[in-house]
Amino acid sequence: MGDSGNEYRLLMPLIPALLIVPVLAIAGVESVDAAFLIVLAPFIAFPVILISGQLYNGKPTWKETLKEGGVIGLSSLLVSLSTAVWILVDYLRGAREISEDAGGRVAASWIDWISFDVLHSDYTMSSERIIGVGVWVDSVTLMLLFVATFLCFLICWFSLGYMNTDPINEDRNHRFYAEFVLFAMGMFGMVLADNFLWLFIFWEIMGLCSYLLIGFYFWKESAAYAAKKAFLTTRVGDVFLMVGLLILYDIYGSLEFSVIFADPSINGTVDSDKLFWALLMLFIGAVGKSAQFPLHVWLPDAMEGPTPVSALIHAATMVNAGLYLVARMVPFVDVGHHGVPGLDELGLIVAYIGGITAFMAASIAFVQNDIKKVLAYSTMSQLAYIFTGLGVSLWFYNNGKTDAATLVFGGSMFHLFNHAMAKGMLFMASGSVIHEVHHAHDHLHEGGDHDHHDFDPQDMRNMGGLASKMPITSAAMMIGSMSIIGIPLIGGFWSKEAIVAKTWKASLDYEPLMFGPAILVLLTAGMTGFYMSRMWFMTFAGEPKHEVVEHVHESTPWIKEPLVILSIISALGGFGLSVFGIVKWLAKPYSYDLGINKDSFLDQVVYELEHAFLPDDPNLRIVGWTTIFLSLVIGPIFAARVHGGSLREGQTSGPLVSWLVWLSGKFGSQDVTEMSQSSLSEALQNRLYFDHYYELALSKTVLPFATLAAWFDRTVIDGIIKKVESNSVLGSVQIRRVTTGRASDYILMVAVGALSIFALAWGVSG
């Protein structure tokens, strides 16, 4: 990619895509009415890319100019992005169409999908019911929509550099881009859907794409296996989700948000037990999709997919679907606004699942050496944070503590935003590392590739000291890690603080049972500090651990640009958006009376800082500072003791990065060999044996049972038929024996027959 400058001419097709929104706006189309474009553009791009790729593979235009479909995908995603931004801007402006009448929502219906009647228990028929398709826009939607469209676009951009330069992907990239845009369509659709059914439909489409993309390297046994595992595990959740939908439908006679959310208690007549089960089923679906305990096993394996896929689907967007679904449960429990009381166990369950997953994932991340796996567990852990936050929020809502609930809800959503940005970027950065290490390795072993297959470019034990080779990547990764760890003032800090604090508040002030999640998230904060630092140190600090490192250098601009953009957002976005009141804005659909902004900008800044570092409640102050201490000091220092180290003499990197690397060498080094051989470590390395036991359960129950069923079908059910047949033949042979061939026997039979006629006649008539 030497003359990569010229590559930008490839972006020409983006210009018409960019023009679509202005043209529509000038033509007077309302932004919400154009929302279908967000879904439609990638949906059209999908077959176009797939089929043209299949037809034109190998042709120079297709390969060089269209980047095997990447440019087409990028254009369609740009259409989605620009439309999404258009709607967002309209929404923020408070345009006429998006009024705030319904608490800041807007719904537009597109088509009636299916319609039918229902027979009631008094044998009367209800009038026609309709399940339609439409859009539902509120601030949560918009935030997720922006995250999704923005990251899809950036990661597609990144992929142009990442995928198209790998010779193994040649003539296969069209598949990648096609599935990529199909995924984008699923994600956009899910976010925009105005009812639970279509949410579910797009949800499943995402699952399909996740399956396809994990299995992109389909010839690899591990990839094919991981793809299947991901699909099946989420499918288990999805089935429960579907059952939840059935129950919801039964309760409300509709699945549309506008119908259900208008009065989720139907004047207090809703049976809270039934609703609890419905929501619990939905939550199981969310657990599957967001890889929470106990359906988390698929996510680490999903890293078999290409890195952009991990970045987009398994870190930034799809896994957020579960969170989104749980966020949509708020109106059900919001007792202040027609919610159904008595559902606070649901909040507890959500919070516990979140807490357990956060802790578990963080601890497993301690011992992972694969850079993507660390990030995967980190994703799990951070999502679990958000779940905890949402659980607490649900609990608050259900107990009428609307203010606190609103704050933690907004905080959770905000964490979702921060995490998506940071994690997307981290994955891309790790992708950059892997890509370059891989290329360097190829370069090094150009002639013979004897140990080609033994070398794992994702293994951090082959890295070290990369900070000097990859300054931009290392800086980006640093910022991303800081955001995840929650280093004060940077990205994730703002949202994580809110979650931890409110969880403790719930635990201390109201519900002792909340202590569990509370302590777990607190501990996890420190652990996050450790494993993220460990990853960074292992990769970028210290002496190179493999000869390959010497040959690594950053090359492709397609990769660098998204990193830079996201670094900026991660670093500044948290604080900046906090200041503009994003937390309350995000909670807008579910908070009906909170003011949005303080009087002046400066007041707002002060308020936010005060709120973060010096809250009124002394307990929260302690909790807040403990969190900061654990994540900022304890975790990173331990990490530095184990894995830190200065760069080789004479090599430098960016300013902050160099200092950090130098700092890491100052804490001395600690040998953890003994620790890493303990049984706990062993267990952690084996992912606490979850996969093992799931596998065992499958192979000991499902498969034998299936074999048994097949045997039963063959031998018993079909066997009966065959038995009838063979017995008929047997009977046939027997009965033919009577035809002896002796004429006198025949005569005898005639006589016998004559006699039996008499006997029968006598018997019947007598």
Added chain:
Amino acid sequence: MTSELDGIDLQLLLPELVMTLGLAAIIIIPNLGDAKFRIPLTSLRVPVLIGGTRFPATRDPRLPNWMTLATLSAALAASTMALLDPPSSGQVGNALEVDQFSSLLTNLFICVLILCTVSATQRLPSDPDAPAPSEGDDEESESSKTAALYDNRRQADFHILLLTLGLGMSLMAKSTHLFMLFVCLELASLSSYVLVGFHKESKEGGEAGTKYFIVGSVASAIGIYGMSLLYLWSGDLSVSGLSQSWQSMESLDPIAAAGVGMMLVAFGFKVGAAPFHLAIPDAYSGTSSMVAGVLATASKAMGFVALFRLLLTIAMPASGPAFWYGTLAVISVITMTWGNLAALSSDNPKRVFAYSSVAHAGYMLAAVSAIGSGIAEPAAQELIVMAVIFHLCVLVLFKMGPFMVLSSIEREGSSHRVSGLNGLASRDPLVAASMFVFMLSLAGVPPFSGFLSKLLMINGIVTVSAGTGGASTILSWATSVNPVFWLAVAVVLNSALSMFYYLRMGMVMFFEPNEDGESSPCNPVVRALIVSMAILSLAFGIGPPSEWLLGLAEDAAAALLS
């Protein structure tokens, strides 16, 4: 009631008359030669035509065949005329009556014989002047010469027997007097015994003839004895007289019942009811296929005519169940099951068809026994008789058809194994397709006529019985329904069972061919006939032709029951 035959009677009996004349002609003409009789004391030689060296025309082995064909065609025309334009009074003496029923049956018999005759053309040798075997021939050439000779010299005998068979059957259909009926039956039977044993040079021929003859004779002896008991009982053997005596009978007279029962044995043998059917497979497999076809269709129809006369006209009480209905029901179930089961594992196609014809007899007997149940209204009775007559008619198509196919293959000497049919589909797709149609029709698969006829019979049974049960659960309904209903179930299950061997027969044609040639085994006329029979099997199954034939059968049924 006149005791003399007049012109009208002759016209009524025109088919039989034609056959008689033809019979005489076939006896005489092939023997015509250049023999001359020297008038004694002179040297004048007067040609007497009988004997001597035969003329080329008269010694042509194809001649009897042509003559038979001509005779039968003329008879068919006469009989069709009678059928389409029924005489106002068909009484001939007090023993015969020509009505719709007997005309239809006569037509049926003659059609079967025509088919048989046409099929027999395939047995004619290509060389009419084949030499007779002489001393010193080796075994092989001797047997080939014998075979040629066999075909050459005995055509006339064969066709004479066919015509006597036809004569017996058609007269029997017209008989309204039990003794007349029996005599005609004997005429037909005796001819058929000889036909079965016609291939006297082969081991099978003699044996088949012997068995068929012995068992048949015993059965008819029992029948005649039964008839004599009936005579003993009423002193009159005319059907109407017996019927009146029966209706006026206070309670069942054991002698009368015994008489009917014993006649049932004789007729049961004719139709092939178990357990009197045992000789039938042997007979079919030992004789030539076309004769077997005649036995399976015409002869069976004859048996049913006799059964109708005996059971429906004579032995029907004025009300209530007939004494024979339970017996017949049991026999019918045994017959169909036995037939189907035995056919299942047979490997000889002729035996398979023999058993299949036994099974079909069972279906028809089941229908007949439903009439005797005493719960059938007159309309329902007529419906069932119509169904059975219709079945007998269409049976000619799809039972005679396969025998004609087999007859074609028989020339190649491979008709005794199912595998003889292998590859027929590639040799002659049309004949194979027709054969398949016959199989499906036999099995009762729509849209072929076998389905319609079987459906009509089952429908008859259901019609008689379905209204009888009444209860609120399946079980109580099943116990309260008239047992006749279960006959329908038996027929249906047996149809399913029969599918096995029909399909097997149908399937082997699509297997890889044996070594036998590539060309069609049939000659063009036979082939055309087979194909048109298949088409008719379809046409009589659904659509206007079936309506027409059903109309005829309906009239016939009405005539029989009136």
Added chain:
Amino acid sequence: MILSILSLLPIAVGLLLMALPHILPEGLSSQVSAITRNICMGVALALLAISTWAAATSLSDIDWMNIDFGGYELENTPFEIIPQIGVSWHVGADALSLPMIWLTALVVPLSMLVEWDAKKGHYFHPLLLVMEGAMIGVFVALDLFVFYVFWEMTLIPMFFLILVWGGEDRRYAAMKFFIYTFTASVVMLIGILVMYFNTGSSISDRSFDMIAMLDSGGQMSEGLRHLVWFLLLIGFATKMPSVPVHTWLPDAHVQAPTAGSMILAGVMLKMGAYGFLRVAVTAFPASTVVFTPLLVFLGMASLAYGAWVCMGQSNLKRMVAYSSVSHMGLIFLGIATMQPLGIAGALFMMFAHGIISPLLFAVAGAFKHHYHTLEIGSMRGIAHHSPWLAGHMMLGWMASLGLPMMAGFVAEVAVLIAFWMTFGWLVLLPALTLVITAVYYLTSMQRTIFESNDPHQGNLPDTLHHEPRDITWHENAGMTILGALTILFGILPFFFWDMMSYWSTEVMVQLLADAMQSEGVRP
């Protein structure tokens, strides 16, 4: 008139074309296959056009939404063919049969396309045409005798398709297929005859006309009604097929040629469900209500048990065949819900499965055709060699496991919603079966098109001695059309959904609701 043409024309043309080789002059006999298949395709496409037009007239002159239950469109004047027993040629269509007619007219040309270069094509394609006519005949017949005739007639071409163009064990399979379904339908025939008996008090009053037949239930005692319903169930359930009378299906499918399998799964199985709704449910609503638990049991057994058996299969086609059994279970479940939504879902399931399963069998057939084996696991990484095939497999498999935005999902979700309304938590069983379904589908894909451990080529079966190619253009075209329709009807189901929904409502309002009320079954 239109419907008569739809059913009789293909039969007539097919039969004539089969005689063509015997009629054509010598010079043309080498091209007989080409001539025949072009004519066949032309006729089939014409039928598709006609039936599409008939369906599309719902937009203009015929309002399919407003046919009262028991009313039919495109009806002809009944024409007596066997007056002695009251049989007449009477055809018509309603919202129940119209989608099926269209489906038949669609699947047949596609199956012809997929096997465009079949051996002995001059018999093959006409047979498919005959098959089409017979199947359409089943759907249009408004005379139960004619219905039954067509019903059985479909067996004959299929028998030959299996027997002549089938796999190694085709003889056994053809026999089993024929005898099994024949047996079941003759049992059904008794039921039909009992109904016929009750259509009038004297023989001349009786008639096989559908309307008279469907009213006959009123004349029967309750026990007899149940019995007849049960007899009909045997016939229809075997055709569907439902556990435990399903074992003919895997054998028939595995041995049948691709086109045969496509038609068998796509349309023939639907005849069972169609007949059940058309005859058994309509004539005996009370029995249907009373035996709802039986239907639930049969449906559940087919669905769950079928799925388990699928998982134990190692033959691709066998697995797909069992998956049909499994999916057909949903139809019984849908009917058993006694909700318009459930019945409409069952109807849509018939339609959706009618599009999806031909795709599955086309894919399986392509494996057999190009790789000469159907053993799962005997080949790996086929996506390297046959990307189109792999793509179609992916699409078909995903559609069949109920992925949203594909036709099957609409039906599934409708049935499940209705099922919950009626049976509550029992819904977990069908719902969890969806996971099982996913397991076997994904596993079979993993072991055929994926996993070769070589980035450039797959592990081919040992028996394959040449370099495999991707599927031919005609296979590809057929599969693509099916796949596109699957997605089309998944996203926009309302073309047929609306009329199905309306029909279901009407049948509920006019029959089942009353029956439930009188039997004391609460919805």
Added chain:
Amino acid sequence: MIDPSWIAALGVILFGIGLLGTFFHKNGIVVLMCIELMLNAANLNFVAAATHYGDVSGWVFTAIAIAIAAAEVAIGLAILLSLYSTQGTISLDAARELSN
């Protein structure tokens, strides 16, 4: 004049002997003779009935039945002869070429 019922009784006995004879004897000729016995039993019945009812047709039946019996014997002997010429036996049990 003998009471016709005695004649009929004789007929029953004859018939019984004939019937038993047909399946106890293996020799074709003997079986043929037994069949003749049965036919004659029928004839006796006809005669008895004719006597009883004074119906002349009974005598006619008898005469014709005798003719039938004669024809039957003729054919039977011919068939047995052909059996003998091909299989060398007239034992009904020995001829079993045609059993399954």
